[in-house]
Amino acid sequence: xxxxxxxxxxxxxxxxxxxxxxxxxxxxxxxxxxxxxxxxxxxxxxxxxxxxxxxxxxxxxxxxxxxxxxxxxxxxxxxxxxxxxxxxxxxxxxxxxxxxxxxxxxxxxxxxxxxxxxxxxxxxxxxxxxxxxxxxxxxxxxxxxxxxxxxxxxxxxxxxxxxxxxxxxxxxxxxxxxxxxxxxxxxxxxxxxxxxxxxxxxxxxxxxxxxxxxxxxxxxxxxxxxxxxxxxxxxxxxxxxxxxxxxxxxxxxxxxxxxxxxxxxxxxxxxxxxxxxxxxxxxxxxxxxxxxxxxxxxxxxxxxxxxxxxxxxxxxxxxxxxxxxxxxxxxxxxxxxxxxxxxxxxxxxxxxxxxxxxxxxxxxxxxxxxxxxxxxxxxxxxxxxxxxxxxxxxxxxxxxxxxxxxxxxxxxxxxxxxxxxxxxxxxxxxxxxxxxxxxxxxxxxxxxxxxxxxxxxx
Amino acid sequence: xxxxxxxxxxxxxxxxxxxxxxxxxxxxxxxxxxxxxxxxxxxxxxxxxxxxxxxxxxxxx
Numbered sequence: 448x449x450x451x452x453x454x455x456x457x458x459x460x461x462x463x464x465x466x467x468x469x470x471x472x473x474x475x476x477x478x479x480x481x482x483x484x485x486x487x488x489x490x491x492x493x494x495x496x497x498x499x500x501x502x503x504x505x506x507x508x509x510x511x512x513x514x515x516x517x518x519x520x521x522x523x524x525x526x527x528x529x530x531x532x533x534x535x536x537x538x539x540x541x542x543x544x545x546x547x548x549x550x551x552x553x554x555x556x557x558x559x560x561x562x563x564x565x566x567x568x569x570x571x572x573x574x575x576x577x578x579x580x581x582x583x584x585x586x587x588x589x590x591x592x593x594x595x596x597x598x599x600x601x602x603x604x605x606x607x608x609x610x611x612x613x614x615x616x617x618x619x620x621x622x623x624x625x626x627x628x629x630x631x632x633x634x635x636x637x638x639x640x641x642x643x644x645x646x647x648x649x650x651x652x653x654x655x656x657x658x659x660x661x662x663x664x665x666x667x668x669x670x671x672x673x674x675x676x677x678x679x680x681x682x683x684x685x686x687x688x689x690x691x692x693x694x695x696x697x698x699x700x701x702x703x704x705x706x707x708x709x710x711x712x713x714x715x716x717x718x719x720x721x722x723x724x725x726x727x728x729x730x731x732x733x734x735x736x737x738x739x740x741x742x743x744x745x746x747x748x749x750x751x752x753x754x755x756x757x758x759x760x761x762x763x764x765x766x767x768x769x770x771x772x773x774x775x776x777x778x779x780x781x782x783x784x785x786x787x788x789x790x791x792x793x794x795x796x797x798x799x800x801x802x803x804x805x806x807x808x809x810x811x812x813x814x815x816x817x818x819x820x821x822x823x824x825x826x827x828x829x830x831x832x833x834x835x836x837x838x839x840x841x842x843x844x845x846x847x848x849x850x851x852x853x854x855x856x857x858x859x860x861x862x863x864x865x866x867x868x869x870x871x872x873x874x875x876x877x878x879x880x881x882x883x884x885x886x887x888x889x890x891x892x893x894x895x896x897x898x899x900x901x902x903x904x905x
Numbered sequence: 906x907x908x909x910x911x912x913x914x915x916x917x918x919x920x921x922x923x924x925x926x927x928x929x930x931x932x933x934x935x936x937x938x939x940x941x942x943x944x945x946x947x948x949x950x951x952x953x954x955x956x957x958x959x960x961x962x963x964x965x966x
Contacts, residue, residue, distance in 0.1 A: 651957050680960040754947035757940040764937060772920060779926045788930040792937040794920070795913070800941050805955030807944055812956065 451476035456522055456610035456664035457692070463510060463521045470506040470521025474499055474565065477523045481608045484905045487589055489582040490603035492528045494568035495535055499523070502565045517562025518667055518692070525603045525612040527596075528569040529576050530556050530655070531644035539646050540572040540581050542781040543774050553644025554679065555613055555655050555672040562671045567609050570599030573841060576615055576648045577767065579783030580841055585628060586903035587869055591834040594624030595841030596648075600658050601628035605903050611668045612658045617648045618763065618851055619830075619844025621656050625859040626829035626872025627842060629899060631889070632658040633665045634847070636880045637854030638685040640669075641676035649766035651805075652759070652851050661899055662860060662890040666691035669882060686880050694883060695890050703891040706740030708884065711822035714747050716756075717846055722832030728863035728871045729828040732892065736826065739891050746822055749814020751807060752849070758804035758811075759852040765801045768793025812853045819855070819878040824885050829859040829872030846874060856882045860889040861898035870898070 451459065451473045462468035478496065485491060506521045526532060529539045531549035538544045551557075556566065571581035573596040583598040585591040586605040593602040597614030601624035604612055614621040616634040625632025633656050640655045647653055657668030673688035698704040712733065718726055737743045768775075768790045775782060775790050782790065819825070827846055835842050850857035856879070859872035873892065875885040893899060917927060 684960060751947065754943055757943040760937070760940045761944060775926065776921055776923065779923065787928060788933040791926070791928055791930055792933050794916070794922075795934070796937065796941065800944060802955050803949060804944050805957055806949045806953040807947060808956040809953045810949065 449476060452480040452607050454610070455661050456659055456667055457661065459610055460518055460520065460522055460667065464515055466510065469510060470503040470565065473521055474503040474523060477567070477609065484586070484606045484608060487905055488584050488586050488602050488606045490570055490599040490606060490608060491525070492538065492540070492569045492571045492599065493536060495566065499565050499567050506563060506565070515563065517671070519559060519611070519671055520563030522564050522611060523567040523609045524559055524564045525567055525570040525600055525609040526556055527600050527612070527614050528572045529615060529646040530613055532556055532566060532569065535569065537569065537646070539576070540574045543778055549644070551644065554641035554676045556644065558672045564611070564671070570597070570603050570612060572596050573598060574783045574786055575646065575771070576617060576620060577789060578785040578841060580838055584838065585834050586905045587629060588834070588867070590838070591836055591869065592627065592838055592841050594627035594834060596620040597624050597632070597658060598841065601625055601630055601632065604628065604630040604658055604660055606905055607902065610659065611664055613655060614658045615645055615653060615655045616847065616851055617652045617654070618759070619847030621654070621658060622829055622847040622857055622859040622872070622874055623842055623844050625658055627834035627870065629861045629870030629901065629903070630658060630660055631662050631665045631858065631860050631899065632656065633669060633858040633882065634850060634856060635669060635673065635882055636685070636856045638681040639688065639856070639880065639882065640672050641679040641682050643676055643678035647770050649763045649770065651766065652763060654851060654854070662886055662893045663692060663695055665858070666695050666886050689883050691883060691886055695886060698887060702739060703887040705736070705888055705891040707742070708824065708888065709742045709744060709822040710736055710888070711746035711818060711825045712743060713825060713827060714745055716748060716752060717827035720831050721828050724865045725828050725830065725832045725871050729873060732862045732873045733826060735892060735895055736888065739895065741888070744822065746818050746825065749811060749818065751810045751814055754807050755811035755852055756845070756848060758807040759848050761796055761800060761804040762808070764789050764793035765796045766793070808852060815853050815855065816878065823877065824888055825876045827874045827876070829874040833865045833867070833869035833871055850876045855879055856885060858885050858889055860893055862892070862896070863898055864901070
């Protein structure tokens with residue numbers, strides 16, 4: 448199968464399980480695709496081609512013996528370069544970390560390997576997952592940003608250079624690049640996926656999560672990486688993760704069970720500054736959900752919501768400053784301008800202000816919980832518009848930040864294209880630990896529209 | 906809101922920040938100052954415990 452790179456993760460995994468595709472063949476096809484596409488996209492910080500060949504050979508041998516390690520057996524995956532990878536440099540897009548080779552894998556990486564995934568390489572991140580851009584380009588238009596900070600993961604998926612990827616979000620770093628690149632990205636609930644071995648940006652806001660070409664693929668990845676980990680206490684009180692992909696399978700014949708779900712449309716904030724084509728695509732998506740049987744209704748955001756967005760920025764800057772203080776003291780000149788500004792301003796935030804910001808966070812969490820007690824999910828545009836022109840900025844995370852702040856799950860699913868051919872995304876968010884409902888809604892939407900099936904002109 | 910420059914200087918010394926740090930980012934500081942003012946002007950009840958308390962597990966687990 449010379450064009451196996453075209454297969455979605457789910458399709459490739461099914462073909463491998465059925466014996467009609469080998470991990471070797473999938474890897475060869477994927478590497479040929481990378482040779483053809485990568486020079487114009489620059490999604491990868493480094494590839495582990497030889498090791499991936501070794502992994503694929505071992506997995507092919509196991510397959511021949513009738514052993515399938517798990518749902519991701521032989522699937523090539525890209526890993527954002529802030530996730531530790533044993534024996535493979537993890538530079539975090541930074542001069543400071545260049546040459547750092549971790550001794551062990553991040554929890555999410557180890558879980559992917561355990562179910563048979565092949566770690567194909569490290570995808571570009573903005574510097575320390577902040578705002579100084581990486582070299583990655585948007586496969587839909589190379590002079591446009593792919594978004595950030597999970598820039599390379601989104602670009603690699605859009606360029607069909609891997610079947611799945613890991614990203615992380617502190618403000619909008621999974622959902623935004625997924626939307627800009629026309630792929631699916633899920634920011635799980637805080638505590639759903641272990642942060643162990645993921646270089647922190649801001650401890651209380653960081654969320655590792657899956658990115659892929661389809662909703663189903665994201666569900667498969669989430670199933671692999673979710674769950675408690677004693678090395679990340681935030682995961683220990685979380686309810687057990689679900690069999691996300693199996694539950695999608697079971698509900699597929701019933702339209703993913705979205706008939707009768709209630710979808711909230713926020714009364715403010717989420718359409719402020721949204722460009723006309725993005726808003727039009729959003730309104731179309733709402734109409735489609737309604738046609739699928741969803742009860743789409745207005746919801747009122749809590750009064751403290753906007754103060755919460757101020758609080759997010761303060762918590763973010765203060766925690767970033769604390770994360771980087773020791774290294775910044777030693778090598779300030781090796782930090783990019785955007786990150787230096789965050790650290791310097793973070794250093795000036797008084798301690799009582801940080802505490803007050805965390806109090807405001809409590810109020811916003813309470814308020815949004817109340818909103819989501821009345822609806823099953825919230826739908827908003829994923830971004831203010833398509834990927835902006837230029838590579839100096841990764842675009843605005845303002846529409847994604849609220850769900851990073853409260854820790855509730857959110858995702859982006861492709862919801863259309865601009866006249867210029869740039870993708871747009873629909874953001875769906877749900878109550879804590881209910882990733883399943885937004886996956887079902889996104890799967891139903893994706894099946895009805897198929898926006899994610901288009902290939903970029905690379 | 907004006908910064909107390911003596912206090913800022915003392916804090917920088919305490920944190921052992923070298924002289925090549927301390928770069929002024931007036932636009933970014935303007936935004937942060939605005940966020941600080943907004944957070945402090947928003948009424949917060951005393952019983953609103955800050956998010957982010959310890960997440961503990963029993964020693965038996």
